[in-house]
Amino acid sequence: MWLAGEAQTGGAGIIQMIWPFVLMFAVFYFLLIRPQQKKQKQRTSMLNQLKKGDKISTIGGLHGTVVELTDDTVVLRVNDTTKMTFERSAINTIITSAPEVKES
Structure with a gap:
């Protein structure tokens, strides 16, 4: 039983270590990556509409x-x-x- 309890704690420790990285990726995506993609799409549209x-x-x-x-x-x-x-x-x-x- 002692080993089973230790394994459960180790699994929870990994999730606790990964959670900040997932949160950082989400922040980078919504603050940096997504706006840049939107701006690039608008620029491409503007260049295609030239006449x-x-x-x-x-x-x-x-x-x-x-x-x-x-x-x-x-x-x-x-x-x-x-x-x-x-x-x-x-x-x-x-x-x-x-x-x-x-x-x-």
């Missing part, structure tokens, strides 16, 4: 209007004569979205 005529800002702070789009690149018109090509991932924010064009 010609959108006024955008790049990560470097350059402002321009989208002239051409491909899967990986974006061509921006910065002024009347200058066009610049950027990776799509270099887009930071959409300042104003171009109006929807309805095709009849």
Whole structure:
């Protein structure tokens, strides 16, 4: 009987040791991992919604209007004569979205 009681205490000790780690993981998940995943999903959605005529800002702070789009690149018109090509991932924010064009 003495051995059975000792085994039960050892099992409870392991659960007591693991509980803080489970709690820490839950805190990290809800405070760090989950918000980062949500932010990444919003950014991907924003990049997928880019269209010609959108006024955008790049990560470097350059402002321009989208002239051409491909899967990986974006061509921006910065002024009347200058066009610049950027990776799509270099887009930071959409300042104003171009109006929807309805095709009849």
